[in-house]
Amino acid sequence: xxxxxxxxxxxxxxxxxxxxxxxxxxxxxxxxxxxxxxxxxxxxxxxxxxxxxxxxxxxxxxxxxxxxxxxxxxxxxxxxxxxxxxxxxxxxxxxxxxxxxxxxxxxxxxxxxxxxxxxxxxxxxxxxxxxxxxxxxxxxxxxxxxxxxxxxxxxxxxxxxxxxxxxxxxxxxxxxxxxxxxxxxxxxxxxxxxxxxxxxxxxxxxxxxxxxxxxxxxxxxxxxxxxxxxxxxxxxxxxxxxxxxxxxxxxxxxxxxxxxxxxxxxxxxxxxxxxxxxxxxxxxxxxxxxxxxxxxxxxxxxxxxxxxxxxxxxxxxxxxxxxxxxxxxxxxxxxxxxxxxxxxxxxxxxxxxxxxxxxxxxxxxxxxxxxxxxxxxxxxxxxxxxxxxxxxxxxxxxxxxxxxxxxxxxxxxxxxxxxxxxxxxxxxxx
Amino acid sequence: xxxxxxxxxxxxxxxxxxxxxxxxxxxxxxxxxxxxxxxxxxxxxxxxxxxxxxxxxxxxxxxxxxxxxxxxxxxxxxxxxxxxxxxxxxxxxxxxxxxxxxxxxxxxxxxxxxxxxxxxxxxxxxxxxxxxxxxxxxxxxxxxxxxxxxxxxxxxxxxxxxxxxxxxxxxxxxxxxxxxxxxxxxxxxxxxxxxxxxxxxxxxxxxxxxxxxxxxxxxxxxxxxxxxxxxxxxxxxxxxxxxxxxxxxxxxxxxxxxxxxxxxxxxxxxxxxxxxxxxxxxxxxxxxxxxxxxxxxxxxxxxxxxxxxxxxxxxxxxxxxxxxxxxxxxxxxxxxxxxxxxxxxxxxxxxxxxxxxxxxxxxxxxxxxxxxxxxxxxxxxxxxxxxxxxxxxxxxxxxxxxxxxxxxxxxxxxxxxxxxxxxxxxxxxxxxxxxxxxxxxxxxxxxxxxxxxxxxxxxxxxxxxxxxxxxxxxxxxxxxxxxxxxxxxxxxxxxxxxxxxxxxxxxxxxxxxxxxxxxxxxxxxxxx
Numbered sequence: 001x002x003x004x005x006x007x008x009x010x011x012x013x014x015x016x017x018x019x020x021x022x023x024x025x026x027x028x029x030x031x032x033x034x035x036x037x038x039x040x041x042x043x044x045x046x047x048x049x050x051x052x053x054x055x056x057x058x059x060x061x062x063x064x065x066x067x068x069x070x071x072x073x074x075x076x077x078x079x080x081x082x083x084x085x086x087x088x089x090x091x092x093x094x095x096x097x098x099x100x101x102x103x104x105x106x107x108x109x110x111x112x113x114x115x116x117x118x119x120x121x122x123x124x125x126x127x128x129x130x131x132x133x134x135x136x137x138x139x140x141x142x143x144x145x146x147x148x149x150x151x152x153x154x155x156x157x158x159x160x161x162x163x164x165x166x167x168x169x170x171x172x173x174x175x176x177x178x179x180x181x182x183x184x185x186x187x188x189x190x191x192x193x194x195x196x197x198x199x200x201x202x203x204x205x206x207x208x209x210x211x212x213x214x215x216x217x218x219x220x221x222x223x224x225x226x227x228x229x230x231x232x233x234x235x236x237x238x239x240x241x242x243x244x245x246x247x248x249x250x251x252x253x254x255x256x257x258x259x260x261x262x263x264x265x266x267x268x269x270x271x272x273x274x275x276x277x278x279x280x281x282x283x284x285x286x287x288x289x290x291x292x293x294x295x296x297x298x299x300x301x302x303x304x305x306x307x308x309x310x311x312x313x314x315x316x317x318x319x320x321x322x323x324x325x326x327x328x329x330x331x332x333x334x335x336x337x338x339x340x341x342x343x344x345x346x347x348x349x350x351x352x353x354x355x356x357x358x359x360x361x362x363x364x365x366x367x368x369x370x371x372x373x374x375x376x377x378x379x380x381x382x383x384x385x386x387x388x389x390x391x392x393x394x395x396x397x398x399x400x401x402x403x404x405x406x407x408x409x410x411x412x413x414x415x416x417x418x419x420x421x422x423x424x425x426x427x428x429x430x
Numbered sequence: 431x432x433x434x435x436x437x438x439x440x441x442x443x444x445x446x447x448x449x450x451x452x453x454x455x456x457x458x459x460x461x462x463x464x465x466x467x468x469x470x471x472x473x474x475x476x477x478x479x480x481x482x483x484x485x486x487x488x489x490x491x492x493x494x495x496x497x498x499x500x501x502x503x504x505x506x507x508x509x510x511x512x513x514x515x516x517x518x519x520x521x522x523x524x525x526x527x528x529x530x531x532x533x534x535x536x537x538x539x540x541x542x543x544x545x546x547x548x549x550x551x552x553x554x555x556x557x558x559x560x561x562x563x564x565x566x567x568x569x570x571x572x573x574x575x576x577x578x579x580x581x582x583x584x585x586x587x588x589x590x591x592x593x594x595x596x597x598x599x600x601x602x603x604x605x606x607x608x609x610x611x612x613x614x615x616x617x618x619x620x621x622x623x624x625x626x627x628x629x630x631x632x633x634x635x636x637x638x639x640x641x642x643x644x645x646x647x648x649x650x651x652x653x654x655x656x657x658x659x660x661x662x663x664x665x666x667x668x669x670x671x672x673x674x675x676x677x678x679x680x681x682x683x684x685x686x687x688x689x690x691x692x693x694x695x696x697x698x699x700x701x702x703x704x705x706x707x708x709x710x711x712x713x714x715x716x717x718x719x720x721x722x723x724x725x726x727x728x729x730x731x732x733x734x735x736x737x738x739x740x741x742x743x744x745x746x747x748x749x750x751x752x753x754x755x756x757x758x759x760x761x762x763x764x765x766x767x768x769x770x771x772x773x774x775x776x777x778x779x780x781x782x783x784x785x786x787x788x789x790x791x792x793x794x795x796x797x798x799x800x801x802x803x804x805x806x807x808x809x810x811x812x813x814x815x816x817x818x819x820x821x822x823x824x825x826x827x828x829x830x831x832x833x834x835x836x837x838x839x840x841x842x843x844x845x846x847x848x849x850x851x852x853x854x855x856x857x858x859x860x861x862x863x864x865x866x867x868x869x870x871x872x873x874x875x876x877x878x879x880x881x882x883x884x885x886x887x888x889x890x891x892x893x894x895x896x897x898x899x900x901x902x903x904x905x906x907x908x909x910x911x912x913x914x915x916x917x918x919x920x921x922x923x924x925x926x927x928x929x930x931x932x933x934x935x936x937x938x939x940x941x942x943x944x945x946x947x948x949x950x951x952x953x954x955x956x957x958x
Contacts, residue, residue, distance in 0.1 A: 197741035197807075198567055227741060231568040268738065271684060271889055275809055278685045343737065 014234045026361055029054070031334060043309045048359055052212070052270075052312050058296065059314075059333040061185045062095045064119050069426070071299035085241060087299070088327050089292045091188040093119075103186050108132060114189040116154060137186070194320040196272065198231040202329060204316040205292050205405065207378070208355055213306040214381035217297055219290070219372045220357055221409040222347050225269045227262040265343060270406030281324060288319060289326045290403050294379050296328060313355055350374060350411060357415065364422050372403055372418065373411040376402050445500045453702060454496050461489055470735035488669065489785040489914045495671035497694035501824055502675075502890040502902050503829075503869060520769035521836045523597055528767045531591050535794055536771045538582050543720060546578055550720045550773055550788055551839070559715050565662055566711070570734070570743035583798035585879040588796070590843055590874070613849030613860075614871045619836055621847040622905070631897075631906065655683075662686045671696055679900035683895050688809040689836070694899050695822040699815050707814035710752035713790075717755075719791045725750045729800045738888050742807035746800050748818050753824075762825035767835035768792075793829075798876075801883040804827050805891050827904055831879050839904040845871055847905060890944060 028050045038053050050165050057063045059152075068090055076084035079155045094103035096117075107115070117137065119127040131137055206220040274282045293316065315335025319327045337352065339345035354373035358365075370377045370384060384402040449455055462480055465471055471479040484490040519525045543550055555561070593614045622630065658680065665673045666689055674693045682690050692698070714722075720953045733739045753759070763770055770792025772785045803820050810816035830840045837843065852870055853860045861872065863870050877885050881904070882894060899904050 095570075199741060231571060231744070264738075264741070268888065272808060275684045276811065325663060341737070411638055 016054070021429065026359075041270075044360070044361075045388060047309050048311060048361060049309050049310060052209075052310045053307065055304070055312055055333045057303045059331050060120055061093065061118060061187075061330055062183060063332065064250060064296070064300075065090065065093045065095065065185065065297045068296065070293070086291055087295055088287075089326060091190060091327055093185050093187040096184040100360045104134065110188075116187050116189040116192055117184055118187060120183040120185060127184075131270075131332040140420070190319055190321055192322045193232065194322050194324065195232050196225075196227070199227045199229075200232040201225045201227045203269070203316075203326075204319070204335070205266075205289070205293075205316045206296075206335065206351055207314045207316055208311065208358060209297060209314065210311050210322065211306060211308065211356065212297075212301050212304045215297055215301055215379055216381070217293065217379045217403060217404045218372070218375040219378040220351055221376065221404050221407055221411075222351070223405065224344070225264045225266065227264070229262060263340065263344065265347070265408035267408070276317055277324065285320070285324050285326060286403070286405050287401065289405065290378065292316070292318065292326060292328050292400055294383075295396060296331065297379070298302070302328070311359055311406065313351075319402070350409075354411060354415075366422070369418065370402055372413060373415045374409045376404050378403050443498060444664065446489060448500055449496060451676060452496070453700065458484075458489060458493065461487070465717060471756060495669070495693070495696050496669045498675075518763070518765060518769075519835045519837075521597075521601075523595075524767060524836050524842075525596055527591070531588075531768070532769065532771060535582055538621050539720070539771075539794060540896065541583075542580070548723075554716060554718050558718075562715050566715075566748070568744055569747040572726075572728075575724060576723060576730065579723050580783060581731075582794055584797040585876045586872075588841075588879070589875045591832065592845060595842065613846075613853060614869050615842065615846045616848055617842065617846070617847055619843050621838070621843055621850055624661045627905070630903075631901065633857075633900075639700050640907055649757050659683045659686070662690065663682075666690065666693065669693065675900055675902070676720065677900075678896045682896045684889075687705060687896070691819065691899060693813070695819060695826070697815070697818045697822060699812070699818070703818055704770055704814045707752065707817050708902060710755050710817075713755040714751045719789055721754050722751055724795055725754065725800065728797060730796055732798055732884065733800045736801075736804070736884055739801075739804040739807065739884070741793045742804060745807045745813065746803050746818060748813050750795070751818055752817060754789040754791050754793065754795070756791045756821065757787075758788060759793065759821065759825060762829060763792060766829050766833055767837075767840075768829070768833040772849060793824075796832065798880050798884075801880050805883050805888060805895065808888055826902075827898060828881065828882060830904060833880065841879065844873065850872060850877070859860070 025044075025046065026048050031051060034049075034051045036052065038049075043049070057067055068087060072084050072087040073086065092106060094100070094106070096103070112132065113134050114130055116128065116130050179388070195201075203223060203225050205223040208218040208312060210216040210218070270286075273285070296316075312333060313335065315332040317329040317332070319329050321327065337348050339348050351374070354375050358375055362379050363370070376403065386402045435614055440956065451929075461484070465480055465483045468483065471483065481490075484493070519528065539550075595615070597617050602921035662677060662683055663686065665677050666686060673694055674690050678690055697703075725747070728749070729743060734743050742956075760770055768786040771794065796820050802824065803816075806816055806820055806823070810819055827839070830837060831844075832841065834840070834842060849871055852869075860870060881898070882891055886894065894906070898904060
């Protein structure tokens, strides 16, 4: 794939370039730049930018919860309880400190379970801790809640990008906005995660949203499972290394071997599950995950400021429990694109390449494609079905969604065929 | 004709003898007694009725499987006057070589022992026992100081020994002729050539469907895959070992593989088996062996650093530590050219009454040993089942990969097969590599010793091991045939290299290879 020379791609991670104002056609921007400049930047028809203005409706934990709750109520009203129950993939969450009393009520109803406290807008596992007693958070409340961050603490996101444009050598999983007031959410901790080799893991999946109205979303076939370095046990809730699977946290663990990378590609994960539980159970798990992606996007559909210039590549973090039920941990608007290993590097470069293909600055696609490279069109203002003849293992009738998460990704071949046929079509005189 | 008959009756007698001591026999007896109460069993036709009952209730199938299992492992019938060493290894010079190799290993182990002043075995103090019991499921978190331990030997050391093997009765003459072997292995063993291999591996032919080829995305599943899966389910329902073995030659579907392998190896998790495993576990807790540290070191060096298998680190300890204490493994030495090393209680050197086998299972692990177990962790998650499967795989196949013998599945034959194939069908490549000092065997040896574990992608490896089980032979292994196919595949690149290091680099990463297409091309599509 050759890049047309008349286009001007602003590189990923470049500092806010006030000196290059107005000279770009495609900008893979920081969220901080977006916040400052989006509202007063004029963009031509063809220009594309890699974030939606108010993506935080989906990616900030407290907003996500609000939107999902509201969407669920709506579904219950309009369609029914069964459909609404499909939204129950988010562990019970309460915003702190405003929902503190609601939280205490729920806490009292379920004595002895573990809760997790997460700062709303920080990443890489910072500031997270587990607790079982109200006393633990009383102490914390007196300490930090509601305080404004000092100017020192407010720096991290900016200093992570050094002048040469590359990120910090510590692979940051995601970058986030910095907000002056520290908000937290208290979430029910999933105590029975699915373990492999005694270790906890979560899944990172990539979803590309081209527009919200109408909702068009693509699912990337590859992704990975990130393992915690130590064996899972509920005995030591103070041990961050056991519970938090971000690579950033794992990297600081004394056990960490950099060569390992603690990651499995999704294909391997899928194979492992299939050999253990059989193909039907795996089909069901993956279609439940499809449900998470679609419902979460639908819940913010009306809230996100839809702009035809915007698209966004999200990194979804999913946790599987022992009953093979997937839970949504969070959605990241700027998933880390630095690589921890050769395999990782391949995945991320292909992911970026295919993203650019779908964004289609060169206007080569017809708009009717269901698959571009490693991306499958998951939702196009309605469910998208697979090609005819696919076996329906989920038992949901004849409809099989067009998603292939963890399946074979023969993207090079597909891209070759696709562009070949597009060229052929263009040659036909209109 | 008469000879065959008497051979047959000899085999039958031996198998009956073996099975009489087994659990299955006791169960069958119990079942027979219990069946007397059934209405259809009549006194007049007692024998036929009980036989009929066994057939219907599935016990006959179990017996069939057990017999089949014995046959698979049993060495070929030999002359009744042949001494037991011949059963192990008929060729004298091979026996001698194996004997001296074993002496070297033992010497190395003993010297490590004295250097580090660690006893070969010691009883653990109670506190330590408790600690180990608590940590049983996460032994990988332990970081003992292993810096002073070295693996007893590595595959390349073993290769050196094989290279120096010579048959004293075979005189090749000084002059080079077309018979001169240009490879590293210089012993005249009979190995199959491609037409014979084609016949042996007929199910891998181009016209037969295969998993690993015909289940790829371009091929519609109706053509082969669906039917194959259906047959697989049927085979499992019938619980027939022999059928399963035949079936698996075309590959096993992911979801059925664990059960199919268990069926072929005749492993069923009986309470006695679980108990036996627990007993081994207790042995581990109570006594600490020097080989334990070797196992730890090996796991940390190999499996823990592997992208695919690091997750299973704990299982590896649980299996390997128990394995080294399992005296039932000693049984395989009857048909292996190797012999278990002996150790003597302190102060009683040479006195047979005070000799024990060390380690208890007679197998000293080498560098990379843990990789035999790692792929199995993908299929079996219950420690005692995983253990049984591994043990069975070891005593049927893996032991041949690190002992010197003339068996067609033994490593010497495999190496020779590899070199012969390569020399015959890719002479230019072979010669070129030899010229630049990169003898192909030096590169492929490590693949074969490890049965390709850790070199191929897991799903491809499992497809390969399907065929090992299916044909009850390591020849395909990686062995030689696959190794040769890999070289053929990368031949173009290899022709360009000018050093051993560069050749190694070309062949360093096998993780993208698809096993079955390679094999088919090499075996069936090459012009002979």
